[in-house]
Amino acid sequence: xxxxxxxxxxxxxxxxxxxxxxxxxxxxxxxxxxxxxxxxxxxxxxxxxxxxxxxxxxxxxxxxxxxxxxxxxxxxxxxxxxxxxxxxxxxxxxxxxxxxxxxxxxxxxxxxxxxxxxxxxxxxxxxxxxxxxxxxxxxxxxxxxxxxxxxxxxxxxxxxxxxxxxxxxxxxxxxxxxxxxxxxxxxxxxxxxxxxxxxxxxxxxxxxxxxxxxxxxxxxxxxxxxxxxxxxxxxxxxxxxxxxxxxxxxxxxxxxxxxxxxxxxxxx
Numbered sequence: 595x596x597x598x599x600x601x602x603x604x605x606x607x608x609x610x611x612x613x614x615x616x617x618x619x620x621x622x623x624x625x626x627x628x629x630x631x632x633x634x635x636x637x638x639x640x641x642x643x644x645x646x647x648x649x650x651x652x653x654x655x656x657x658x659x660x661x662x663x664x665x666x667x668x669x670x671x672x673x674x675x676x677x678x679x680x681x682x683x684x685x686x687x688x689x690x691x692x693x694x695x696x697x698x699x700x701x702x703x704x705x706x707x708x709x710x711x712x713x714x715x716x717x718x719x720x721x722x723x724x725x726x727x728x729x730x731x732x733x734x735x736x737x738x739x740x741x742x743x744x745x746x747x748x749x750x751x752x753x754x755x756x757x758x759x760x761x762x763x764x765x766x767x768x769x770x771x772x773x774x775x776x777x778x779x780x781x782x783x784x785x786x787x788x789x790x791x792x793x794x795x796x797x798x799x800x801x802x803x804x805x806x807x808x809x810x811x812x813x814x815x816x817x818x819x820x821x822x823x824x825x826x827x828x829x830x831x832x833x834x835x836x837x838x839x840x841x842x843x844x845x846x847x848x849x850x851x852x853x854x855x856x857x858x859x860x861x862x
Contacts, residue, residue, distance in 0.1 A: 597639050599679070601652045603748060607682060607704055611640070611655060611675070615684040627688035633695035637673045653746060655679050670715060671695040675702040678746065683708040808835065 595614035603609045613636075618629035640655045656679075659672040673695045675681060682704045683690055689709040692699055700712040747754025813827040826836040 595684075597636070597643065599640070599643050599649065599655065601648055603678070603746065607680065608749065609678040609746070610680050610682045610704065613681060613683045615686060615688070618690065621691070624688075627686075628691060629688055630691045630693050631699075632693055633673050633697050633699070634671065635694070637695075651743070651745070653743065673697040673699070675699060680704050682706070683710075 595616060597614070597617055598612045600608065600610050600612070613631070615629065618631050620627065621630050622628035637656055637658055643649050644652075644654055654676065656676055657672075657674045661671045662669045671694070675698055680702050681699055683706070685706040685708065687707050689711060691711045692713055696714045697712070700710045703710050742754070744754045744758055748758065749755060808829065809826065812829065813831045815825045815827070817825050824836075824838050825834050827833060828835045
């Protein structure tokens with residue numbers, strides 16, 4: 595089985611790097627089984643996954659500093675797993691020796707039955723006072739926060755999820771406003787039929803009722819042109835029976851050039 599990464603954070607343990615047992619060499623058989631994880635090989639596996647189409651949109655999984663020779667002494671490479679990623683070894687009663695680099699894999703490993711042996715070698719240590727956070731550290735932290743992808747933070751209650759939900763809500767409000775404006779324009783057009791039509795001129799009450807029904811429910815369309823551009827169609831949805839203007843509260847005709855009023859009314 596290959597190493598996999600939960601890029602979208604949708605598994606039970608979000609953003610986990612899953613390491614199968616057979617990915618690691620066995621150096622001692624059961625009943626006290628020991629496997630070896632070559633950290634240099636592991637970090638190159640992760641880089642290959644990051645280069646794949648599924649991994650390209652997401653933040654990198656780790657930082658790497660190569661070996662350094664000082665005073666004839668070779669200091670080991672360093673690999674640091676970056677948040678929000680964690681490492682999960684295939685569960686079982688065995689131990690894992692971390693070899694080939696200093697790392698924080700032990701600290702970023704999700705706890706199960708597997709025993710982790712980090713074998714880090716500190717070498718020369720720098721003793722600092724205070725918090726130890728430098729001005730550059732502050733700049734780096736700020737840059738990482740502002741450049742972080744929202745898609746990497748979709749857990750309910752997280753800031754990334756809240757921002758995504760807010761954007762969706764704002765878009766929904768905009769759509770609702772558009773619908774209200776369009777519906778208001780249509781209602782105004784239909785009411786204007788009543789003002790423009792002399793129902794008393796029709797011979798029977800049935801004819802009057804038929805006209806009212808058509809005014810309220812038949813196909814209504816905002817057509818091209820600046821005059822007589824509102825069209826009400828007969829029951830066949832093809833034959834125009836009225837053409838007239840609709841004006842706004844200032845008395846100006848509502849035409850195709852007046853924004854939301856330009857949306858054609860839906861046909862039956």
